[in-house]
Amino acid sequence: MQNKKLVFGSLLAILVLFIGFTFFYQNEQKSEQTAKVEDVNSLLVRDYSFRMGDNTKNISVVEFLDPECESCAIYSQVVKKLYREYYKDIQIVVKYLDNHKNSRLTIQMLEAARVQGKYEDVLNMMFEKHPLWASHYSSVDKPELLWQFLKEIPSLDIEKLKEDMKNPKIDEIIAQDRKDAETLGVRGTPTLYVNGVLLERLSDKALFDLVEKEIYK
Incomplete structure (x- = not known):
């Protein structure tokens, strides 16, 4: 119960920060999106990229995220809602x-969990428990x-996960994604693109509007 109160209280407090971040995001992304890129989608969707969805309309919603990022944890609720509907x-x-300081560790955990088909479970856990392990506000x-927390995920083999975390390909993924971000002028998270179009405002409505524009065009 105490943990739940801490999670709720922390999320409520950082919601104010998130609103401020949204304003910063709009201006920062507009100024940083200066790179001349011939094929944005080739940088956004790599063969190794984790993806989910049936994609019958050929619409890619790409998110640059950091599992240790508080804004990513909050905005994940919007992304989940979008996924449920579309x-x-x-x-x-x-x-x-x-x-962030522990970002590489969390990405290694995610990619290792992916081997066991537990990627979504681990990412959801990291975001839901974020105030307990990585609240920058507190x-x-x-x-x-x-x-x-990983032990709470059913059927996740922790020992195998620890071994798979050592895979050097994970470092290659992190390096390539950072290189792609730098080419695109992306510096912060979360940053989202819909079929190569930058989401300029971090809001429920802005994301749904951009996606629905692609679905119903």
Whole structure:
């Protein structure tokens, strides 16, 4: 119960910060999106990128995220809502931008969990438990708690996950995604694109409007 109260209280507090971040996001992304890229989609969707959705309408919603990012944790609720409503039409694609102290560790966990088909479970856990292990608002820095939370995921083999985390291909993925972000002028997370078009405002309506424009065009 105490943990639930802490999660709720922390999320409520950082909601105010998120509103401020949204304003910053609009201006920052407009100024940073200066790179001349001939084929944006080739940078956004790589062969190795995690993706989900039936994608019958050939619509890619690409998100640069950082599992340690508080704004990513909050906005994940919007992305989940979008996926629930349009999973048949679209695909969600994940790209990484490791901007925080423990970002690389969390990405290694995610990619190792992916081998066991537990990627979504682990990402959801990281975002839902975020205030307990990585709240920047409350100066929480307890990545070691992630190991405890991982044990709560059914059928996840922790020992195998630890071994798979050592795969050097994960570092290659992180490096390539950062290179792609730099080419596109992306510096912060979450940053989203819909079929190569930058989402200029982090809101429920803005994302749904952009996706629905592609679905019904």
